[in-house]
């Protein structure tokens with residue numbers, strides 16, 4: 151597997167080989183240190199810009215191969231657009247764009263962390279490095295052949311050239327922990343379901359004990375004892391046993407109630423007896439993106455020794471059609487005691503969450519809880535892939551999530567909850583049914599269903615990440631399908647609550 155490059159922070163000087171990436175604004179203006187590095191080549195850049203009609207627009211770039219007067223293989227100039235419009239959240243993106251200009255075959259690359267106005271702050275340069283490494287991620291462990299131009303050298307080095315390497319290195323430490331969490335989440339989402347089934351997922355989560363997490367795995371027997379029949383019903387048609395994993399990180403005040411993160415972990419969703427059509431069904435290997443995010447987040451919190459008590463709970467099942475599979479019309483009794491009529495076995499995620507959310511609240515009495523789930527196609531119809539759907543019983547939590555969403559670029563859009571929608575999940579035969587009975591407002595009725603398992607005294611938010619957790623469009627900081635969406639968002643939320 152092509153590893154991400156080794157990251158080095160160094161002083162700003164003209165590198166004598168490899169690829170050099172520098173930034174300019176829409177006036178083709180460079181920072182003072184960058185000008186020094188370019189030396190006589192600065193004039194060459196101006197001429198090349200003219201003939202290539204490169205104007206320094208945000209995200210645009212100009213490549214010079216073996217630029218005269220420099221010893222480099224390649225010089226790339228990346229535009230930042232109007233310097234005055236650059237916002238703190240842009241630096242991760244800039245890092246991604248810069249890294250994207252480095253050919254896979256390059257053994258050495260240097261990015262100069264300077265804007266026309268001068269040196270980047272430690273946080274800006276560390277964000278730049280974070281974005282560059284997120285961009286460098288590739289999931290290629292199953293590729294046994296490769297085109298020549300994609301062949302990566304054994305060792306790749308990325309140097310971030312900065313004014314004060316020491317402070318930037320320190321600022322980067324927590325981002326490294328977060329990136330490792332994002333990588334974990336992406337890997338889990340990208341893994342195929344023949345490799346990553348509930349027990350294997352649980353094993354990988356348990357391996358995070360080495361990061362300092364306490365990890366407990368509940369097997370079917372334990373879940374039966376607890377009465378998690380809503381979750382168990384989903385998994386009963388699978389050859390693979392279901393699991394619930396509880397991950398804990400206690401970095402906060404002793405005895406203080408934890409915050410709780412709950413993830414939908416449907417390792418593969420065929421739809422069950424209400425089977426899905428064949429087109430794109432392979433994407434349903436990623437129906438555990440919520441659980442992947444929770445796992446990556448918990449790893450990140452532990453690795454950066456966050457000053458918080460946090461629990462992560464994931465419900466791991468496989469939804470298969472089978473002689474033992476659950477049927478439409480079946481009625482199950484959830485751990486909460488409430489009964490559920492199964493109308494559609496493809497509305498399985500909410501059944502898993504119902505029991506895990508209930509369990510989390512009973513056992514941990516959390517300060518707030520947030521669940522993440524690739525829950526409905528309807529949220530993709532509503533919001534596309536830019537924003538995740540957010541449902542909340544608490545305005546403060548919703549506002550904080552919206553704010554950190556804008557800051558990290560993992561954006562959430564609040565959707566409504568209301569008694570009229572709640573009524574739609576009433577059932578003739580049981581306390582509720584597992585669909586709203588109509589496709590209209592499908593993401594909302596799903597959220598209303600989950601809300602019936604939430605104690606309104608606990609602030610709660612539900613994030614429907616069906617559109618954001620898997621993403622085949624490539625963007626500046628992710629070229630792979632699994633996005634790792636939510637790790638940076640929730641890490642920032644925790645920091646906002648506990649560390650500011």
Ligand code: BES
Nearest residue numbers: 437494496497524525526527528585616
């Ligand atoms: N995992 C799917 C939702 C999904 C769809 C995620 C596409 C990502 C991409 C979920 O379990 C599901 O099948 N939901 C149904 C619910 C319906 C049967 C009420 C849906 O959205 O169609």
Ligand code: MN
Nearest residue numbers: 419496497498
């Ligand atoms: Mn489904």
Ligand code: ZN
Nearest residue numbers: 416419437499
């Ligand atoms: Zn599903």
